[in-house]
Amino acid sequence: MSVRHALLALLSEEPKYGLKLRQEFEAQTGEVWPLNVGQVYTTLQRLERDGLIESDDAGEDERQKTFRITSGGEAELANWLRTPPDLSLPPRDELVIKILVALHLPGVNVHDVIQLHRRYVVELMQQWTRLKEEEADSDLGFALAVDAELFRLDSVVRWLDTADGRLKRASAEPPTETSSPRPRLRRRVGINR
């Protein structure tokens, strides 16, 4: 999510001061994503420069300015909401690379490495779940943000479980010549760099 578009969304409700924008941003993201004041004002200046918002030109302190969204800003916001984020390219996942490296290092038990990471991720999930247990009932935005984080971490554990099982099966089978992934795929997952 971009801070830019979040601020446009807040301004589409009504004109607001910078400080109020910061407070509302944090409240709506369940305080999972804190902002500093500097980030808010820098982003507001850029939005104004691009004609997506305007301020009353009182020439006063930035903190006193009221910002409002322009029609260009409304169009930008509508377009952003409906544009799918780029999920097509696999990110260079550091964890995947660590497991691939562990696989080929002599004296390293890849299952131990997998378990170490699995435990770390489950401990992180326990912390998020504890937050959800304590606070999410009263805050819908917070619950949604925590759910997203839990599903993301859950997918990491599932991958580790799958990798563990795949490696166990592979070690039980007679070794065969490993076929290399296609160079293009190899490049995309960031292995061959």
Place this chain on the structure above:
Amino acid sequence: MSFLELRNVSKAYGTGSAEVHALANIDLSVDRGALVAVMGPSGSGKSTLLTIAGTLEEPTDGEVTIGGSAVGTMSRNEKARLRRRTIGYVFQDFNLLPGLTAAENVSLPLELDGMRTRRAHAAGMAALEELGIGDRATHYPDELSGGERQRVAIARAVVGERHLLLADEPSGALDSANGEAVMRTILAACHRGVAAVVVTHDAQLASWADRVVFLRDGHVVDQTMPPQSTESLLTPGQSQ
């Protein structure tokens, strides 16, 4: 002493070359009020661990202690009484009796143990109400949603003075919202002093536990550390 203790528990099936070690040297302690999750892939020994903890199977080696009493020295009748009075089981497919209402399903174990119907029914109602489903008491299982059925099964598992709850993949085929409700219900039972063990392969369910124990090929290979402060999750600097 913890309410449930497994000390050096092993379980083997078959003999000679056909011997299979389902569990090896398991140590596990669960205090009253604690929720422990056991995570592991299929075939790791999770369900065997649960049936041994629940006295449904005997270990080949080692000792199980429940509420301070060693299970190994008990007679069959004593074990049966322990199961009726102290241990509650929750299964993936609920195992409710279709001809009985929610309240009757919950009070049945108490009646089988000799409690008078009226008293058993009152205890059953109290368990249902504590778990937030008192308004479904007169409904039959086929009139309840999957999530409601599992909460009735949990009420049945903790009704009366049962202090040990053993759950095998309790969210089964439920969706994630109902899975969360099931874990909240089990946690509520723990807050009232129940010791609970949940076996699951699902990290989201396991993350409700105070401690997660990882099982692999019949061995405990690892467990989570006591939960850290959640402050670190909400520190500034995550913005982009």
